[in-house]
Amino acid sequence: DYQDGQPALEHGLAAVVLEAARKRGTTIAVAESCTGGLVGGRLTAVAGSSDIFLGGVIAYHNEAKRSLLDVPADVLEREGAVSEAAARLMAEGAARRLGAGAAVAVTGIAGPGGGSADKPVGTIFFATTLGGVTQSSRTILPGERHEIRTRATQLALYLLLTRLEASPGA
Secondary structure, three states: OEEOOEEHHHHHHHHHHHHHHHHHOOOEEEEEOOOOOHHHHHHHOOOOHHHOEEEEEEOOOHHHHHHHHOOOHHHHHHHOOOOHHHHHHHHHHHHHHHOOOEEEEEEEOOOOOOOOOOOOOOEEEEEEEEOOEEEEEEEEOOOOHHHHHHHHHHHHHHHHHHHHHOOOOO
């Protein structure tokens, strides 16, 4: 089964996220760094997403994180662009700037270079914000660059879905 030239299964999680937001009566924004727009791409691949998905910011460079998502320069210098603090501020900035009720942010090191002992290749930070409450998490994903980015995209959608399906105010 195909939809928009892609296997329908590809739309599965994104479609479920959009339906959960629709049921909750909220809208969605995204802030992406290492995924480079893959999360927003997955959401917009679903027909009818425009009533729920307001947009996103691909903030790959630190200056974009600062100017478009209001992540303070001192946080980026002190914690790094790949950090829990940056992810949280990215999600909150996307929600605020786009006027969305919910947002998800993803920032990380997809490789093959750029890793360190503290943050090896595959280190990804996620944040979701909903109802004024922001939650964040860190994981290390295995694989080559394209696999890490694909897995990070899927996990970002899953984390957003988990928040949307949680009890009100969660």
